Amino acid sequence: MRKKMMMSGAFLSAVTTIVFGAGLVLAAASLLVPEKEMVIEGKKPARFDHAKHTALGVECGVCHHDKDHNPLTAENVGASGNEEQLRCMSCHNKNFANAELQKAKDVFHACCKTCHKEGYNGKNGPAKCKDCHLKTKKTAVEGC
Numbered sequence: 047m048r049k050k051m052m053m054s055g056a057f058l059s060a061v062t063t064i065v066f067g068a069g070l071v072l073a074a075a076s077l078l079v080p081e082k083e084m085v086i087e088g089k090k091p092a093r094f095d096h097a098k099h100t101a102l103g104v105e106c107g108v109c110h111h112d113k114d115h116n117p118l119t120a121e122n123v124g125a126s127g128n129e130e131q132l133r134c135m136s137c138h139n140k141n142f143a144n145a146e147l148q149k150a151k152d153v154f155h156a157c158c159k160t161c162h163k164e165g166y167n168g169k170n171g172p173a174k175c176k177d178c179h180l181k182t183k184k185t186a187v188e189g190c
């Protein structure tokens with residue numbers, strides 16, 4: 047009798063592990079806002095820190111949008127589970143309908159530099175090249 051109870055206990059914990067394990071897999075499939083500063087790759091890599099921007103109250107959809115230019119919420123981003131779809135240049139490339147939004151410089155500067163210049167809630171962002179751009183890819187890897 048006692049042995050039987052212990053066995054069912056082991057069985058239960060195995061079930062719990064499987065269910066919990068599946069939960070972890072699901073969590074890994076949804077995308078969360080990156081916590082650390084990231085490097086936007088291209089010919090002139092640039093630094094970008096999500097946390098510093100969301101702390102200002104800037105919503106995801108100010109920068110992230112779908113193929114019809116509808117702003118994406120944190121839930122939309124999370125549910126997509128695919129960061130490749132968020133890559134700005136996956137849409138804004140030489141095949142993009144609007145010729146003024148095909149080049150990295152035009153696309154990112156329109157997003158980043160415009161707000162830094164105009165300001166957000168009374169705060170301006172830095173405007174000098176080196177405030178955003180890293181000197182080389184090497185410094186990007188070593189961090190700062």
Ligand code: HEC
Binds near residue numbers: 092162171
């Ligand atoms: C507010 C941030 C910011 C500032 C300030 C800024 N840039 Fe950029 N720029 C970016 C980002 C982000 C990209 C996209 C990264 C990339 O394409 O390498 C970019 C891309 C570029 C590109 C295109 C690289 C490519 O991949 O084709 C050039 C050239 C460039 N910037 C030059 C400059 C120069 C010169 C200055 C100063 C006059 C400057 N940027 C200031 C954020 C900035």
Ligand code: HEC
Binds near residue numbers: 077096106129
């Ligand atoms: C000020 C602009 C801006 C805001 C606001 C912003 N993001 Fe981003 N995010 C970016 C840029 C730029 C990239 C890099 C895209 C690329 O590589 O082409 C990025 C990349 C990402 C990635 C992919 C990370 C990776 O490792 O490649 C995720 C996930 C993400 N953002 C989620 C969010 C969520 C969730 C929010 C809102 C809570 C948010 N972002 C708000 C500009 C922004």
Ligand code: HEC
Binds near residue numbers: 110111115131132138
């Ligand atoms: C799924 C495709 C897609 C992705 C990914 C995408 N865009 Fe766009 N973007 C569009 C479309 C469509 C428009 C509207 C174009 C027009 O009005 O001519 C647009 C417009 C823009 C504009 C001009 C209007 C405005 O909002 O100021 C900028 C700047 C821009 N995108 C930057 C970005 C940045 C930065 C990223 C990455 C964080 C990004 N886009 C990712 C499709 C995309």
Ligand code: HEC
Binds near residue numbers: 094095098102169178
């Ligand atoms: C909606 C407005 C807005 C947009 C869009 C925006 N920024 Fe900013 N950013 C700011 C403001 C405001 C500050 C100053 C924050 C402060 O002083 O606390 C800032 C600060 C910064 C800084 C300096 C702080 C740090 O992280 O070292 C960098 C670098 C930067 N932004 C890069 C970018 C890049 C790259 C993009 C485009 C992908 C971008 N920003 C888009 C508003 C914006």
